Amino acid sequence: MSPLNADLLDLPGGRAKLQTPALVIDLDALERNIAAMAEHARKHGVALRPHAKTHKSVEIARRQIAAGALGICCAKLGEAEALADGGIESILITSPVVTDRGIARLLALNARVADLMAVCDNQMVAARLDEAARAGGKKLRILIDIDPGLGRTGVSPAEAPALVGFVAQAEGLEYAGLQCYAGQVQHMESANERRAASLSALKELGALRAALTAQGLAPKILSGGGTGTFDIDPDARVLTELQVGSYVFMDRQYNEVWPGARAPFETSLYVQTTVISANRTGLATTDAGFKAFATDAGAPVIARGAPEGASYFFFGDEQGGIIYSQSKLVPGDVVSCVVPHCDPTVNLYGCFHVVRGEMLVGIWPIEGRGRSA
């Protein structure tokens, strides 16, 4: 069966007729975002390895690579398997893989992907990765994951040299460098605080690099950074590649990182929803609730289709509510929203509906959706 809404492809006005809730990409804005980040990286002499956990899409990964990225990041093994199935050949998996069964999958993936890298923050796990890789016959490339003070994953800079040394001498492993992602910094709303915090984390990473270099363990790759610090991190001259993800879509949360100023990237991602009930004055109910938006970052922002000043609230699993004071919404009215947080919202949908202006020009599968294991 062809996917829902496929009958609207390439017809005038198809965007307004989508069965909803639908995840919509404004292709012009997406293309400009991909080009702008690629240009930024070229200008600053840093490589790009965009994080595919944001979009989970082979098509978007291909476009990022075509624009100059040297590969992509995936958050999880399953996501990497899905994108490798789509032909992506250079993948860094940014979360530690630690179970025996996971390590077996990792090595199977290593055997079929030209350029795979994994991360490690634990010597016992490193020993098991080494053992499995030796049995597999192809070295597994490893970045040592460094904790930038967030405490989520990574080894502390003080304890890193021992782990680096272990991995560097392991026969089955290739010590490729370091990963350091300061997730806690990305959404700081004060530009000065964001800059200070990010540069401080990178300064510590730079000191670690110097210490390792003095021991003959110079890291070739230093991978990290995010959309919130994309224009800060290159100044530290520590990272060799940026793991930026959200810039392709943007969302309410990232738009608020540049308050009062124009965000450096455009919103290209929307959830389109339809009014299904409007029997009360100033209140309309839509078809997009907790199953249509990730809810970890508050409410969506209405971008178009509702009266000026209208606001959106979650009205349960299946529905949203719109509170408004002017004109009148009626069942069938179409409303588009900026999503609160792009990554986990994308993870709710099977496909992107890709539009140029008012025309539906593509339906792209989200191959990595739900591949969190």
Added chain:
Amino acid sequence: MSPLNADLLDLPGGRAKLQTPALVIDLDALERNIAAMAEHARKHGVALRPHAKTHKSVEIARRQIAAGALGICCAKLGEAEALADGGIESILITSPVVTDRGIARLLALNARVADLMAVCDNQMVAARLDEAARAGGKKLRILIDIDPGLGRTGVSPAEAPALVGFVAQAEGLEYAGLQCYAGQVQHMESANERRAASLSALKELGALRAALTAQGLAPKILSGGGTGTFDIDPDARVLTELQVGSYVFMDRQYNEVWPGARAPFETSLYVQTTVISANRTGLATTDAGFKAFATDAGAPVIARGAPEGASYFFFGDEQGGIIYSQSKLVPGDVVSCVVPHCDPTVNLYGCFHVVRGEMLVGIWPIEGRGRSA
């Protein structure tokens, strides 16, 4: 390719080896919940039409029907299409379908499902449903959706008779009764308040039934209720069928509806997660974050695998955190959590991993996942 974890089926200890995050059903508990609700309905002389928006699964719908349910509810057209594809023959779609393209899909579904019902709360929409159904040649059965004071969907009781009259005389439609779902009542933690609020809503519905009956428009079906009021609603003798959903799984939110008392249904749904990093004292990081749990209802509750007194927090899109004070967690440790809110959490996963004790005995697809349109 066979699904992830299929190699563990029917092996001893398979549950502990699942690649995670994984959505796990304790089959013994699920079976007891289905049987207990069926027995409750029989005892009180009320029919069951369980809401499949909770599980979105053909297998679970079949089991509910086998236990005596007269059919199921679906929240959305796409969900109904998915369950109809799996052979479910009696479906009520509980949200209004209002667009021309949606109505066309609804009539196509009506043509292939033995017993389909839709809801309506708007006369202009009713006129379009009527027109489409007349063209289709098979009457479309309609429940008039009544607003119990929530304001989400439904027509007010005062305005209902006019809409009932319109639908009853429409050639293409069959007036089958009323729907009234008091969603605002389901999670009230005070049993007395919950009882009073639910019975008050049903009293108004009873008055509407009497008024309609006096006009020769007696509703045959009165459909409504939920897990939170399953043992209250039958006393009002107004509803002919209960739309209970969450009772099959339960979750942290519904367990809290019966504080201090034993909940009437067992928790049968868990998210199983694995520790991937544990380099700090008293803090471990797991592989289950915003993409593995719906976040609208707070944090998960650890059910097993972590030290006594440990608590779970969301640590971003891909990870969770466990704070604990005793013993030591290490990478690879397996932790199971009760989900905060079952419906939107199920909507994140492609399948259920079904266990009896420590054995994986089934992998059931979630056919309606993501079918919110």
